[in-house]
Amino acid sequence: MSTGSQATYFDEQLNYSLGDEDTSVELAALPDRARHVVAIAGSGGRVLPLLARSPGKLTCVDISSPQLALTELRLAALRALEHEEYTGFLGYPPRAMTPASREQCFRRLALSTPARSSLERLFEASGWAPIAYLGRFEKTMATLSRVNRLMTGQAGQRLFEATDLEAQRAYLASSFPHARFRMVLALLGNAAVLNSLLYKGEFPKKNLPGSAYGIYRGIFDRLFHQAPARESYFLQLIFFGQLRHAEGNPIECDPDVYARARRALEETEVSYVRGDVLEVVRQTGGTVDFLSLSDVPTFFKGPLEQDFLQRLRPGLAPDARVVTRGHLRVPRPDTSGFELLSPAFKEAMDMERTQLWQIQIYRAR
Template identity: 55%
Template sequence: MPTPSSSTGAASGPPSSRRCEPPAMAQAYFRHLNYSLGDEDSSVELHALPADARHVVAVAGSGGRVVPLLARAPRKVTCVDISDTQLALTELRIAALRQLNHTEYLGLLGYEAMSIQRRLELLSSLPLSGSARTSLEPVRQAVQAGERIVYLGRFEGMLRTLSRIVGLFTGQRGRRMFEQPDVAGQRAWLDGGFPKGAWKLVLLLMGNSAVLNSLLYRGDFPKKNRPESAFRIYWDLFDRLFRTLPVRSSFFLQLVFFGELRYPEGYPIECDADVFLAAQRAARTADIIYVRGDIIQHVQEQRDVDFVSLSDVPSFLPPERERDFLNAMKPGLAPEALVVTRGHLRVASPEVQGYEVVSGRYEDAIAKERTQLWRIHFYQRRS
């Protein structure tokens, strides 16, 4: 179900950007606005990123996975993506972060209610580059038509379609999970009132690669390499969510069951007031760069990177590059730099010479991640 995120950045004043040739993995899928909200809970990366890092390189996605990293006040952030549209959306988010207050930020993106006219005014007021404004013209038109930015991506559209299927199969008995007072109540409802048979049919559908290709990937579905069946993977991850986290706290579950965000406690971490304010302070002074191209190649060309947030990019690499991506990035990493990867149905197993696998340090943060879609791994460059 998930797909790789995209990235971009901006420095104070006009955004700094760099274009390079698209990498081999630039399949047709990535030419569009695939994410406007995203499918990652960036609290894991926020927890792991040391304060005052020198240079962070991140896949941008919608920009929502980059904003929380700024809360740690890194001195430089390079946001890399192969999609001009995703880079432009990240530029929009960072411009909004710098210029708007918290309420305006949530309203512009569509997390909270705001008039169409006010959204258009705020959108027009942001200091975006010409290329970003051109790329975002369809977004402006969608806002003018009454759409909310956070629901415009192909992934979010797929989840909205899926929510109608979930509603058709599980009805109000499925949604009553969100009415339970606590996790204990969720467990009781799951064991006594939840429509498990109907839910099983939904998960069988979600585990069908042909359906996922049709709804989202357009033929670019990464080949599964985890030994469990897709059905078992989805059954287990939703069972963890239902039994261990308040379901209202998961934006992913809200999208699956309602097709929209109804409970503020489940908004992504970029919406948290404290995270927003810390990120805003840092964004106004940090050197933030936008790069269109291959994130692995970009890191390889650096010399001082001490944190890399790769999302699930390795899952979409050819087999040889999938095995070698850590080695390829090594010249650009500072000693003890951290590399964070995610994998869903396909999980990369790279060669780790010159690295220590340190995922165990972050197992508590990983266990609390609010989508449970991901196998998350941390690699630390040896001194």
């Protein structure tokens, strides 16, 4: 969720190490063997799955050098580590990796000198802890999870004992502490709290109808009734502050996605660019046929929020697809010359594991 415009929040700290996006939607929207994919780097977890479509070129863009370093780390680990090593190295279940083993894995990775230096400092400062939980967002989720556990106790955590949706719905109907969890939602839906804990005053102003609390109630109602809670990494972060059930590992850990992405690395040209994603795309000369913008446009100010699609046009190939996300704020850009494809991917959006996002998919005509 790293923005392409300068903001106080997006400074030179690691903001996202796991993230809050399920890239399965972008993966569904990305055609096989696209010529040039440009994606906001974020934690790298939103980029790696795109390699499974074997693009000719993948450009990872971010204004944050720590986010680019972490993206480089993920792709270097993809190249060097077997699937089980990769998940343990990052800190995902089921395999727990010791700090010493994690350091040994790190030493095996081919990284640029700046990325290696930055990441080594981060790892050493944490005692070679799992990097998936070292971002500012993930630390905020850990704080919220402690509050959640205080409020909902064991009754809240027992939600994750259900191994199928029928059992989970029965537990929700009979024993889940709904009233206490609504207090957690009130905290989560408080923009002032999130500004203080995470966004440093840069939380995008809500433009969706209804209260933030009401929106979050809808989000969690969908999550609770969509699939077993143990299959959602976001729900695990909210209740545990970390992932405990491998069924909920993000899509970068899917064995098939991992294998296909790893094969693609043999041919895909990958680059890392620190800068404004709009300018990066505009300077490609019209070669970009897939652009994954995350929620960057929600941080745009003034006319740019309405004009960003038009500003991107010079860098987009015919029929290029542009994917944007919005949380409590959803941009309403000028779509002249673009077709909205989102309805064609409704099934993928309905199964997105965080349900935090309004996702728009545009095609340049």
